[in-house]
Amino acid sequence: MSCKKVFWENPYLTELSTTITSVMGDTITVSETIFYAFSGGQQSDSGTIGTYEVIEASKVGKEIYYKLIPEHRLRSGESVHMIIDWEKRYRLMRLHFAAELVLEWVYQNYGHPEKVGANISEDKARVDFKWDGNINLIFPALEAALKRLIHENHEITSAFSDPESEQRYWKILGFSQVPCGGTHIKATGEIGDVKLSRRNIGGGKERIEITLK
Secondary structure, eight states, X not given: OOOEEHHHHOTTOOEEEEEEEEEETTEEEESEEOOOOBBTTBOOOOEEETTEEOOXXXXXXXXXXXXXXXXXXXXXXXXXXXXXXXXXXXXXXXXXXXXXXXXXXXXXXXXXXXEEXXXXXXXXXXXXXXXXXXXXGGHHHHHHHHHHHHHTXXXXXXXXXXXXXXXXXXXXXXXXXXXXXXXXXXXXXXXXXXXXXXEEEETTEEEEEEEEO
């Protein structure tokens, strides 16, 4: 049985009491978690379980494994307190959804070009496309659309499309519904001001980088 992923129910929750369900050397699992593990290009959260810093969080199937220092003293069945770095989490959520809006707008307006990469860190997000020419040419229209979507402060719905397989989506009425298992903000206005920049990464590929102002 995999852990209950409370970060989907409430991505704004920063602390949680949980129970250790297994200990495998320096790696543990828990019954419930607010600690997101790297998936879909979104960086893992940072924080602590008990008094120990999480060195690495990895998702395998439906389970999440947390790597701690080898000298930790946690035991299976023990109750512990989990705390995440909220400043990092919130930046990840804002940048993640900015990237989601960029990707979906490009899909809708430029014939669904192939996405060849994506990554969301606390410093910036990026989306890479197979693209003929300089993607910077679409920036005036893209920036105007992104600014409008953020200013209009659309409500974002996040839910399961298939609870059994943990498939989720986000939805903005009148804009789109997109499969995604990340942690999402409640409304587009939370993104705030962003800056877009372009990089040519070779091989007919173009990158859009997104940073928070």
